[in-house]
Amino acid sequence: MRWRAVVAYDGTGFVGWQTQSGNGRTVQEELEGCLSTVLREEIRVEAAGRTDTGVHARGQVIAFDHAESIEDVPRALHSINSILSSEIRVYEFRQADPDFDPRRHAVRRTYRYRIWNAPFSSPFEVRTSWHVRELLEIDSMREAARALPGRHDFFSFQTADNIVRPSVRELMVAEVHRELSLVEVEITANAFCRGMVRNLVGQLVEIGRGRAPVSSMAGQLAERDRSHAAPAAPPQGLFLERVDYS
The missing domain is CATH 3.30.70.660 (Pseudouridine synthase I, catalytic domain, C-terminal subdomain)
Known part of the structure; x- marks a missing residue:
């Protein structure tokens, strides 16, 4: 199943959105780690925009695939935000069309x-x-x-x-x-x-x-x-x- 969410973050402590090899914290990496923990499956996240080092977001849109249905969305959202660092928050968590691409469909x-x-x-x-x-x-x-x-x-x-x-x-x-x-x-x-x-x-x-x-x-x-x-x-x-x- 395809899921989408709106993400806000303070980019000060990150080297950008996109995961990089050994070059510091990224928003994508922290989100994927948190989602994988809560959903008990390896999650890969796509985003509408790849913000650079130090850039913030109030309305970043993400999408990811998860094999199972999420029956209690508010509970899952609470779990995700309780694990994430205080610099990142996930909002408006909901199911998306199977082919939804947050970057190409914007x-x-x-x-x-x-x-x-x-x-x-x-x-x-x-x-x-x-x-x-x-x-x-x-x-x-x-x-x-x-x-x-x-x-x-x-x-x-x-x-x-x-x-x-x-x-x-x-x-x-x-x-x-x-x-x-x-x-x-x-x-x-x-x-x-x-x-x-x-x-x-x-x-x-x-x-x-x-x-x-x-x-x-x-x-x-x-x-x-x-x-x-x-x-x-x-x-x-x-x-x-x-x-x-x-």
Whole structure:
């Protein structure tokens, strides 16, 4: 039987989602170990997104196969969460279609990036936001973000050492919000290149600092040259917020 669940995690103490050989803790490895213990069967988990080192998730979607029916889902969910470390929680545990693939069947993914924009960092935000001291010009960031929705080649905004072709993606939402010292960038697309959100946020922050013109966002899209773009935003501010299916 096929099962799916929504997973949230604080990625600070992990080297990413995907299991790696001897390179530190991964979310996938800890989940598989816990599920295998509770369900008394070796479990292999698939995910909608392979988050990088230090990146968090509120709405990661996973799927796995289990030979037997799970009669008491609430009890199984309680057992899973009681064994998992406090950095990971599993929600919305339910049966899925036999062919459900959390990555290939996703139609939209939403990421949220958090920026703590104040002269001093906050001890309550240091694990989950990027501290930017200079007062950001939010209107300029919003204007630059308007260039992003639509179908574009995001070659300039993927990780330089992990170039993927084609790099055309359909971006639906790019919004910048401020509430007091917290600035959040929300980006929704059908799929993302590696490092794309952090690179887009890095460019938006350069614009917000006044170090790059508003037009530089559209210019980087057209130029297709990563070497001329702003540095990527650090990982700790990034959250996989939600994954949508048809």
